[in-house]
C-alpha cells in the first residue's frame with residue numbers, strides 16, 4: 001500500500017511544533033477563562049485532532065460538543081452558505097463558547113458559525129484555530145487564538161484532509177500538486 005508520507009513536499013509544522021504551540025495557547029485560554037471554563041465546540045471532521053490535544057492540554061474541565069456543517073453553492077470552494085448537518089447537543093444560552101478549528105481558509109465557515117452561535121444567546125463566542133491562511137481570507141474573522149499563520153498552499157494532516165485522506169498524518173505538510181492537479 002501507499003505510504004502516508006508519499007506525495008508530500010514540505011513538512012510545514014511537525015507534530016512536536018503543533019503540540020508545543022497548543023500548550024502555549026492552552027495557557028492563554030486558562031488565563032482568559034479563569035472564572036468559568038468555556039464549552040469547547042469542535043467542527044467535524046477537521047477539528048478532531050486539535051480538539052483532542054487542546055482538551056487534554058487544558059487544566060480545567062473541558063466539556064466538548066460537536067457540530068458538522070457543510071458549505072454548498074456554486075463550485076467546490078466554500079460559498080459562505082452553510083448547512084448544519086449535525087447540531088450541538090448542548091444548549092449554549094448564557095454560556096461561554098470556544099470554537100475549536102483546524103484551519104481558517106476563506107473564513108466563510110467560521111464567520112457564519114460564530115454569528116450562528118452568538119444568535120443562540122451564548123454569553124461569548126471565541127475562536128481557536130490551529131492554522132490560518134491570512135492571504136486566503138475573504139471575510140474578516142475575529143480569531144482569539146491562532147496556532148500558526150501559513151501560506152496559501154494545499155496542506156494536509158493533523159485533521160486536514162484531501163478527499164478524506166491524510167487526516168491521520170501527524171504533521172502538517174504540503175501536498176504535492178500532482179495529486180490534485182487533475183481536478
Ligand code: PRP
Nearest residue numbers: 044045046078103104105106107108109
Ligand atoms: C475545512 C476546514 C474548515 C473549513 C475552512 O473543512 O476544516 O472547517 O474547511 O474553510 P473556510 O475558512 O474557507 O470556510 P471542510 O469543509 O473541508 O470539512 P472537514 O473538516 O470535514 O474536512
Ligand code: MN
Nearest residue numbers: 043044045046
Ligand atoms: Mn472542517
Ligand code: MG
Nearest residue numbers: 046160161162
Ligand atoms: Mg475538508
